[in-house]
Amino acid sequence: MSGSGNGKPSPVLDDGPERRLRRASRRGFASAGALALAGLAGWRWLMTRSDDGGLPWPFRRVLEANERLARGAFRGSRLSPSFPLGRAREPRVNGVIGLEGPLDADAWRLRVVGPTGAPRALTLGEVRAFPRIAMTTELRCVEGWSEVVHWTGARLADVARGTGLAVRRAGGGRLLDYAAVETPDADYYVGLDMASVLHPQTLLCYAMNGRPLTPTHGAPLRLVIPVKYGIKSLKRIGTIRFTDERPADYWAERGYDWYAGH
Ligand SMILES: Nc1nc2c(c(=O)[nH]1)N[C@H]1C(S)=C(S)[C@@H](COP(=O)(O)O)O[C@H]1N2
Ligand SMILES: [Mo]
Numbered sequence: 001m002s003g004s005g006n007g008k009p010s011p012v013l014d015d016g017p018e019r020r021l022r023r024a025s026r027r028g029f030a031s032a033g034a035l036a037l038a039g040l041a042g043w044r045w046l047m048t049r050s051d052d053g054g055l056p057w058p059f060r061r062v063l064e065a066n067e068r069l070a071r072g073a074f075r076g077s078r079l080s081p082s083f084p085l086g087r088a089r090e091p092r093v094n095g096v097i098g099l100e101g102p103l104d105a106d107a108w109r110l111r112v113v114g115p116t117g118a119p120r121a122l123t124l125g126e127v128r129a130f131p132r133i134a135m136t137t138e139l140r141c142v143e144g145w146s147e148v149v150h151w152t153g154a155r156l157a158d159v160a161r162g163t164g165l166a167v168r169r170a171g172g173g174r175l176l177d178y179a180a181v182e183t184p185d186a187d188y189y190v191g192l193d194m195a196s197v198l199h200p201q202t203l204l205c206y207a208m209n210g211r212p213l214t215p216t217h218g219a220p221l222r223l224v225i226p227v228k229y230g231i232k233s234l235k236r237i238g239t240i241r242f243t244d245e246r247p248a249d250y251w252a253e254r255g256y257d258w259y260a261g262h
Contacts, residue, residue, distance in 0.1 A: 054255045063257045080201055080226035083136045088150040088209050091139050093216040097250065098183030099236050108184070108220055110204070111239040114165030114176070122159075124206065124220050130154035130162065133203055137226035139233065140262060142251075151224045153205030157198045159240070166197070166242040180247030181223055184238030191247030191258065192225070192232065201226050204237065229260045 049056035055063070109121035133155055140146040160166040160179070167173045179197045182189035196202060202225045206213060213219040218235025225232050231251045241247070252258035 053258070054253050059255075078227070080137050083138070083148045085136055085150055087148040088136050089147050090209060091147040091149050091217075092145070094141055094143075094230065095188075095235075096216060098185055098188030098234075099216065099218070100187075101185055103184070103215065103219070103236065105220055110159075110221060110237065112159065112163045112165050113239060113241040114163075114167070115243065116167065116170040117165055120163050120165065122163075127154050127159070127204060127221060128206060130158045133200075135201055135203070135226070137201065137224075139224075139226070139230050141230040142256065142260070149224075150209050151203055151205045152207035152210075153203035153221075153224065155200065156202045156204055156223070156240075157200070159204060160197060160242070166194070168244070176242045177244050178242070178247050180239075180241040180243055181234050181237060182239050182241075183234065183236050186238070188234060188250050189248060190223070190232045190234050191249040191252070193259070196225060196227060196261075199225070199227055227261060229262055231256065232260050 046056050046058055049058055051057070109123060110127055112120040112122065131154065132152060134150065134152045136148060136150045138146050139149050156179075164171070166176055166179070168176060175194050175198075177194055179192045179194070180189065181192065192202075202223070205218075205222050205224045206220060208214075208217055213222060215236075218237070221237050222235040223233050223237055246258070249258050251260070
């Protein structure tokens with residue numbers, strides 16, 4: 001028994017491969033078109049969303065989800081990898097925002113400011129008097145390059161504790177949530193969460209590869225924070241301000257992730 005009992009192919013039932021193909025490609029074309037239109041509408045929708053820190057808010061939400069993941073994976077004890085000293089190289093000079101003006105090395109001070117207590121102004125000698133830490137770590141730029149560098153400096157955690165300005169109440173109390181770090185002219189600025197401030201590899205560096213910092217690498221003092229992308233390793237530091245409000249961040253305002261962990 002068969003549908004076309006006489007053995008001849010019925011023209012109605014005959015659905016030759018060519019016709020099937022034509023029909024399928026018409027369908028395919030229509031659904032590809034519909035997809036493209038939906039995609040375009042989706043993109044228009046994304047691009048017309050209200051701005052949140054330089055990005056349409058759905059993009060900002062994705063970055064914030066990444067931030068939660070990075071924070072979740074972050075532990076004070078989680079160290080960025082160290083390398084043999086022989087692997088250290090001179091990194092390229094990347095970014096001179098906040099370094100354009102001249103710097104009077106003698107007049108330079110590290111200003112440390114908190115909501116309680118008098119602000120401090122440390123000389124380079126006073127920063128150098130904190131325990132001297134050396135590390136050979138990777139400087140990773142979001143632009144896709146990295147370099148192993150040998151750094152020497154003081155732990156930011158020691159300076160935070162030593163000045164006593166990272167707390168909510170004078171003389172003690174809970175630690176504040178953030179530090180705002182900026183160049184003397186305030187043209188470049190980064191925000192750090194307190195866990196990153198206290199991380200043992202977060203250093204205020206005065207030497208790179210065994211020599212004093214050069215001006216374009218951030219003399220007289222720069223931040224080096226290997227658990228974050230290079231954008232956070234602010235050169236020519238002027239001020240550290242401890243605060244409970246999440247600080248502004250130069251590159252976060254231009255569409256990058258505020259947390260910038262990796
Ligand atoms: N003041 C200041 N610090 C800065 C920058 C900058 O433009 N200005 N660029 C950052 C970026 S994007 C990177 S990758 C590193 C590069 O450090 P290097 O120039 O010593 O290699 O510095 C960071 N610190
Ligand atoms: Mo960078």
